[in-house]
Amino acid sequence: MGDDGLYIKIPETSVREANSKAFHYLIKVLLIGDSSVGKSCILMRFCSDEFTPSFIATIGIDFKIRNVDLDGKRAKFQVWDTAGQERFKTITTAYYRSAMGFLLVYDVCDEKSFEDIREWYSNIKEHARDNVEVILVGNKKDMTAERRVSPDQGRALAQELGLPFIEVSAKTAEGVDDAFLTLARNIRDNMGLEAQPINKNTIKISESKSSSGCC
Template sequence: MATKTYDHLFKLLLIGDSAVGKTCLLFRFSEDAFNNTFISTIGIDFKIRVVDLDGKRVKLQIWDTAGQERFRTITTAYYRGAMGILLVYDITSERSFENIKNWMRNIEDHASADVEKMIIGNKCDKNAERQVSKERGEALAIEYGVKFMETSAKDAINVEEAFYTLARDIMAKAEKKLESQHAAGKAGHQLRAQEPPKKSMSWLQRCTLL
């Protein structure tokens, strides 16, 4: 039987419009490579990378979803069980930024209520073609109460930081949940220990109740 080589397994999801660079981000993080000739993802694809996170080995299973409308019914099934979601837009595409609100609605409809989320403004190397300011990206993230980062898969800017930040937030939430469960279990045990022992009725007492 193979021994487990990691402490935690986190399932992450990349969502956003087609051609915002989700697959490029995934390959930069998993393979440290960049290829700008990727064809659009058909349905869903995934990569795995094991990282060291504050002394723990964490296996990241990262799912790359298709942005096209015709694949939407396939990809929504993968929202369930996702522990972290990166919502990606292209800083040179106003439309992809506006659609982040639609992707957020998809998360609300299909993902777990406590899923960790992060908004990513990709292709920040294309500053001359920028249509969405960094301030607008930050404001949208504040509106949703999530973290925000601008990245470039091409120039390897903030790609590692984005995935590591999301993974750390998932781990912090998981540990906090574990602590509260432990505390609740401990409190329940103490409560049971404080309860006076039930006295057993004598044969005579039981007869008087009949």
């Protein structure tokens, strides 16, 4: 149960992995966007290298962990998958302040999910820390016959918002790791993260720049 009375699903395997591997960087990331754009599939592909075509809406918040090599240093990703339904927006925005970065996701086959990106970005600007990093992600690029939003449209919106942009496919895994690693490098470089010596008992991630929110 979370601090706000929200149920958070944290698999035991994620807890074991978190405790068994030390790291230099801790990267806290939220996936946000409309329901059914594929946030949960992106999370599963990145953290478990799995994909399922079955759609089950996320209820509140889901959470997974993955340890990766980031330019020769070990980075631990804590990735939070948020519900896209309107009734959960008030709950999920409570987690914005602790995030270091956001994957702002739309479905290239769904024009409305693309049109709603500006509203989601406004939520980030309102609720997240001032120096948070965001990347715009167009999912389902493998579904070429069903595509409704072109790569040029995605790039134009990203340029308007001042964000990096990438198209991915959770189904084929294309671009998924690149999206997370690009975001992690931007967090490391622009938020002033310093790699800490690995210590079995205590690991702290320091930020050289001040921020308006807590970690």
